[in-house]
Amino acid sequence: MLLCLLALCATAFAEEVKPSATTPAGTPGQVIAGVRTTAYTHTESDHIEYGPRSAVGSLLKHGQIRSAAADWSIYPVGTVFQIQGDPSLYIVDDYGSALVGTKTIDLYKPTHSAMNHWGTRRVTIQVIKWGSFAKSLAILKPRASKASHVRKMVASIESRPA
Structure with a gap:
């Protein structure tokens, strides 16, 4: 029981640590519970100008490897x-202002x-x-001069402690 509590505390602490722009975000294999997920498609009104392309310029993926958007x-x-429970792999290759x-x-x-x-x-x-x-x-x-949400991500990454 005590080991489980320590593991939970360590996980919670690890999620709050903000590494610098040159250090990794966390450890591979890290499990994060309770992640809120939503869905989007390339034909939504706020994505039409980009078509089926992600923020990195590649086609949005929906096969064994699938595209995901997040705050970078x-x-x-x-x-x-x-x-958990889904055999697909997701790769963060997109972002959105609401995220x-x-x-x-x-x-x-x-x-x-x-x-839907x-x-x-x-x-x-x-x-x-x-x-x-x-x-x-x-x-x-x-892209920072064109969009406030991009400036916020840049500022957040640059403000991470070393």
Whole structure:
């Protein structure tokens, strides 16, 4: 019982530690419970101008490896995770203004029907590989002058203690 309590405390502490832009976000294999997830599709009105492309410029994925959007100052670009009970792998290759400042992950779905079917769910994820804050900054900085949510992610990454 005491070991379980210590493990829970250690996990909670690990989630609150903010590494610098050059250090990893956490340890591979880290399990995070209670992650709020939503879904989006490329035909939503706020995504139409981007078409079926992610923020990194690749086609949005929906196969064995699937696209996900998140606040890159929390889940940096390239983070790969698996949802408990789902054999698919998800990669953070997109972001959205409504996600900034939250720990919500938005899962790409190819249709409105699939998006609506997912709705909002709390899930447990296992991080297979943490992405890169440095790569996140390299993509975000040139876009910072155009959008306040991008500036917020840049500022959050740059303010992480060393």
